[in-house]
Amino acid sequence: MLSADGKRKDWTVDGPHFAGWEIYHVKGSPADPETIYASQSSGWFGQVVQRSSDGGRTWNAVGNQFPYDGIPGTHQWYDGKPHPWEFKRVWHLEPSLDDPETVYAGVEDAALFRSADGGKTWSELSGLRNHDTGPRWQPGAGGMCLHTIVLDPSDPKRIFVAISAAGAFRSDDAGSTWKPVTRGLTSNFLPDPTAEVGHCVHRIAMHRSRPDTLFMQKHWDVMRTDDAGESWREVSGNLPTDFGFVIDVHAHEPETVYVVPIKSDSEHFPPEGKLRVFRSRTGGNEWEALTSGLPQENCYVNVLRDAMAVDSLDSCGIYFGTTGGQVYGSADAGNTWAPIVRDLPAVLSVEVQTLA
């Protein structure tokens, strides 16, 4: 836990809270800043979900049973053969926008779960996994994970999710039924590059004030939609490479977007060994490199898909973590950066919570 006052200059590092476990994701409730959920995972001991009711000072394990609804059936394995759906871990926790007791969980093998009792019990929203295309979904290199959950602040029944490597889906009925929202995406590794499913979507971000506009970092390509995913267009523009994992939107400027370009799908480090955040103030296409305070030589880390976050203070803070264990912060919307910590294990996720 890294904490600072509103100036965001002097940071306190507290912990480790769950030593020896991988923390896939931590996220606080927008409805109650003191309520925070954490996904704790281990190859030895499986999945644990932790909850804090005091802003992260103390934690309690809550429910860790994620039963697939009904007989799960199969999806495709890497070799194209049917493979049974098996729960492995929770990649992403997304607390409800208005109820701190309600939280969604995106899991591997890809499925969406919901708890309405603060994480004690979990029920699958199985309309997603039971979509007609489900038996054709295949895992990406990191597993078949549901890693992105975006809730629409203007419509409590609308949810977006993204799955590697099934693509992006939208529900307009609170998760009962789903449709792929992938028109406009092109993935050259697919037999049909414009197929409805099979795209390796890495991350989707939304600004609260424009819920029909989404920005996507796909395996390759930075994409944008202005009609809630009905059609996407590429906005990679002048980026040095359009491969990457993270994407996020400025808290107060809905056309200001951030990405961290990574050299390629087989070389997961910044081009030229220079760690650069790229910012567009035009909703894509025109990007500027932000380098002040970031290493500009010999840097070969990756920035994973949930490892960037923005705060909501007047001068928007941007944060990201690396696989080399650094967490960098900027209190001026990305103009200047400084490391908050340098020597953590690989950072899987970064989230910000503003406490009173």
Add this chain to the structure above:
Amino acid sequence: MIRVVLPAHLRNLAQVEDEITLAIAGPVTQRSVLDALEASYPTLRGTIRDYRTQQRRPFIRFFGCSEDLSHESPDKPLPEKVADGSEPFLVVGAIAGG
């Protein structure tokens, strides 16, 4: 009373510092010990045995009286010294990962 020793990660999760003692009614087997353990410490559910199959997780091993009991039937009586509490039942995280 049955004595159970957990690996450090699970002691932290269960919020215990030392070995655990459990009262078991009836035969002392892997299943009855783990059932009693999970009843007393619900946060351990799913971390030693898979929720769905109730099988030992792959990187967990069970030992007692210097014997590896991991592949024994979960309903086979545990060694007498474990059952009478003079030796602990050990839950061990396997050495794995390089």
